[in-house]
Amino acid sequence: MFGLEWYLGISLVLFFVGIAVILSRKNIVAILLGVELILNSAALNFVAYSRFVTQNLDGHIFSLFIIVIAAAEAAVGLAIVIRYFQINNTIHVDEAKELRG
Amino acid sequence: MFLNLLFLTSALLTVGCSVAVLAVKNLMHACVFLLGALIGIAGLYATLGADFVAVTQIMVYVGGVVILMLFAVMLTGGKDHVSKTQKLKSLIPAMGNKTSYLIGCLTALVFFLTQGYLVSKLLGSIEVQKQVDTFSPTVQELGELLITNHVLPFELSSVLLLGALVGAAIIARPRKARPQYEEEAEEHH
Amino acid sequence: MTNTIAEFFYQFEGFKSLVEGMNPVTVSVLIIIAAGALVTVFMATVGGFGTIAERKISADLQARIGPNRVGPYGAFQLIADGIKMISKEDIFPRDADKFLFYLAPFICVFGVVSTFAVFPFGSGIALSQMNIGVFYLLAISSLVGVGIFLGGYASNSKWSMLGGMRGASQIISYEIPVTLSIMSIIVLAGGLSFESVLASQSGLPHNWYIFHNPFTFIGFFVFFVGGLAETNRAPFDLPEAESELVSGYHTEYTGIRFGLFALAEYMEIFILCGVAATLFLGGYNLPLGVLKGTVPEQFLQFGTILIKTLALYYVVIWVRWTFPRLRVDQLMTICWKYLTPMAIFNLVGCAVWMVAFDGKSMFDLFFGH
């Protein structure tokens, strides 16, 4: 009853919400939340296409790798955030400009 | 029927929670909504017959990523700081007053419509199975694929995870004292 | 023979005609509601009896009598407790995060109750037979950690906060040895579902996975100790250490919310014991295949798994009243320096055993043909 276009629609919504989160938030952790949403929208696309178009499991594999990469990214990213907070006492993205050209 | 119910609840959970992530001010709440969205996506996976991916989604995100984010938010105060030098406001229209928001929304709408057009064009051009009812267990086939066709990314991701593990441990490790030369440099100033 | 409870009822003619006459949407909703109600009632009973068992057994271990006023030998104490909890005032701290404060106990209970969807109480007594049941159980039970953390954070109290942090980090850490121990069993069983694990454990205790090879024997204890830590039980009950943190993450909770946390904890212990019994101690399997394929067999199986689970439950309570609590650094040392390496060793050992002896158990190797 619910075909591919439904899943693509949900994925699109997730993607734009993710972009909006990244653009509107100033907190690095919040930006990471947006990144997670974008990654999940991509993974959902993969699985949906795998189900409705290609009929094999390659899409699942890509989703799994996306989950793995998201986990790694979250671990390292949050470690950096916490370390940055310890040093600068803020995690406002606009404050992080020591390497500015 | 049950699948449709599951899809509807999951889709609602996903969309609603993800919009809430954008909408709420409190970052801790945003994290919890993200958790809801991720569980909803796991439900969507389940409706797509991706049982293993669905459970992996719950395992990794609920058991790991979200808790880490909650920790991070708690340790960093959980507030969106007000920038002292709000340069973005002058640079990007979508960041400042109502007009700029309006322009930003219009851009987004155009972009969104373009994307929608692209998706619809894509759907028209490829052969799509309308109704696929049979589900089969995927675990065994996934395992075989992981160690045959996709063995290189599989091994690379193990290296990546090791690197992330070590890197995160090293970065977040509390350092005892600052090096001697830094203190001396400060004394000079 | 049926696979799930729904199918069990479906074999009766009246039920079948009733279901087929209704709207499919209604049936789906009804099934979901019925299953939820069944699990909730069962779990509430288990949790309630868990509290009374804890009190009676601790009293016995300390040479006291324990609750003895309500009902014969105080057996209805749990009802009295339940009424008391429900009727108490639901206090909400002024500076707490109201949304999360309300949400946290439900997340906890949700995480635990969801595990019962796949737990096999007998060859036909399970809500569903998922082909990745073990994995699902592991995944969904990690919601408890989120609930504990949020509860601790939302209370806006230093004790609660510390308790919540301890709980979350402890649960994340101990998930690793527990998962690895389970994986060694999965390697031997060759499947992620409970049915595949149980299939090769039928018969007498020498077929149980705990006696399969030396690695699984160690693995059982790694699993059990790690499980104790994951359920925040003594001697790993740091999140609610009453001598340091008043009552840990649920210090600020009262009434039924506190009750939900307590219920979640006892249910989780039950699930831990049940999983240990299923994976290592033969689960619901009856010896020698008696009454195979009949309805009485299903009830006997239910009794079997219940007896095994409750025996382990007794051990858990016994451990709580025997061992002193660990420090935080000792807790982490045990996890990362002992249990995790042991679990990895067991996993590798099981894989090697699988290759070297073609998956035969020690008894097969010694006495088999």
Place this chain on the structure above:
Amino acid sequence: MEYTIANVAPIFLAPFFAFALNCLLIKKAPKLVDKVSVLGILVAFVFAIRIAVDFTGVANTDYYIHKVFTWFDLGETFKIDMGIYIDNMGAIMLLMVTGVASLIHIFSTWYMKGDVRYERFFLYMSLFTSAMLGLVLSDNLLSVFIFWEIMGFCSYSLIGFYFEKEKAGYASIKAFMTTRVGDVFFLLGILAIWHTVGSVDFVSIYNAVQAGAFGTTVSFLGMEVGLAAFAGVCIFLGTIGKSAQFPLQVWLPDAMMGPTPCSALIHAATMVAAGVYLSLRMYPMMVAGDLLNLIAMIGGITAFGAATIAMIQTDLKAVLAYSTISQLGYMVLGIGVGSYNAAFMHLITHAVFKACLFLSAGSVIHTVHTQEMPEMGGLRHKMKWTWIAMWCCTLAIAGVPIFSGFVSKDRILGDALYTALHAGLGYKYAVPALLGFLGAFLTPFYMCRMMFLTFHGKPRDQHIYDHAHSEHLKLNQNVPLLILSVFTLGMFFSGSLTGLGKIPAPVVPTEWFKTLVDSPTNNLERFSTYTKQQFGSVDTRENRVLEKTVYDSEAMTGYAGPNPDNKDGLHHAHVEGAIASVVIVACSIFLAFLMYIRGTIDPGKFVKMFSGWVTALKNKYYFDEIYIDVIIQKGLLKFNNFLAYVDMGLYDRYAIDGWEKVSRTLYRASRWFDDNVVDNTVDAFGVLAKTGHAVLRGLQSGLIQIYFIVLIIALAIMTVWINFIV
């Protein structure tokens, strides 16, 4: 018996691993070192017994093992094989070396007890023994040379073991440098053979000799020299250096500065034997080069000359040292007169009784703490067991019937007599034979003199006598001596009780030694059937049935020269030689008895009578002085100065300094280029980068969200492009 690498290699590897292990243990666990060492050599001994029993057990067959592996391979033309080659001679040699070395190791644990460098001594001993065993196992000259040099190093270390003593240090350098002279020629010989044959393994050389590959001559310093003669002389010079023959014998007496067990090892079983062993292995080469007369001459001179010096020595070990040189002379004489297996038999018998003599001397020295014979005397009452063992050996070396020395030395002398009188070779061989018999007269005399002065008569230094401990039977002191002295009986070697072949001995088959050890020249063709096989698990031992199954003494000339068929002459010569030497020995011992026990004849009278000669003897025939004053000071030093002048005066002044001027000019030019051209180019790049940086740095705002917006805008443009334009 199956032969694989596993049951041959331990003979070499066990002592070698003992050495390697000891290198690690010497700092951490010094108490284990001696045990490891002894264990290593005992393991090698067990394996050697196994091989020797297998080889010698069947009397009428001749086995050999020849296994090779490729050491390195640089293409078709240059490929070096290493391998093992064991025939009957090698098997007997292995047994002798491991057996004697085991007993010496065991004795050392008593003799060296409490020494400051006790552990290091065993380290060197293990390496030394393993090198000797490797040499015996080698199938080619190159690996022989390698082990030869390892032994040279070990002897250097062992002779200079007490390096606190200045004399020991000098002695070690002297030994090392003197043998080095021979080694250089040895290497030259190897190269000559390689040049001719293309391979240096023994079997190939034998085949080449048989095929006449050495018939050609080469031009050397304007002279036409036969290649075989050239190679043979070079290799024999190696023997001269290692076995201390006539011109290069000077190092051996000084080598007595080392500890006594190491003297036993160097002078009995291993190093000096290696020289003779090499000459025996290369015997067909010597024959082909027509060198036998030269060899016999040098052997005779050494045998006699060393014996004369031994007569006037007062140092216990010095007497033994000169007797070693003398006996080595006999072996070389034996090679020279074509008495192949007698020379080898003398090598074995000498190794046994000389090892015993040195160990006994060590026992005496350790007991009385002096080496000077005039301070001893009458020690037989205190050192009963040592006395018995040493007398056995003395009788053996003297050539008294029943003992082993008689069996082997008498054969050499008999062959020498035959070549001098009956072979029809003129009087070329008369001088070596005469010198041999004169030496045979002197040998019993100086040996008995040593025995009488040491053990008999009255104690001349009562103080030393009183302080000497009485001897008890001790597993690591006198038991090795007694074991060795049992094997000084001739019956073990000849198979007959008297050594003359008339009365057969029990157990030991008659003339087994002669049957088994056979000169390669007797049947050179047989080597063409020898095959090399790679190391593997298969048995590669070849069983070659000798054409002559029973030893035929008439055919035993070992001499490839003219007219070897004079059987009567040979027989007569042997009988005459035996009778003559028995008489000579009897006279000699009686003379010594009269001089040193009875005192009937005053030795001083002889000293006065031959005063000039005695002075020469005391100065060892002025060899050291000649070498140092004439050859080194007058010759080598002048040459050295000339070379220094060429190097510093000519080469340095003109070539080096001239090049310095050229390079200075070049340097100036390149510095100008560097300063002006290169630097400016580099600066230009710097300016470029600076300018570019000023432009590009504006983009690096550090604001993540701006980056992201740029990204999104780019993505939007790309989407629009793909959808509507493309």
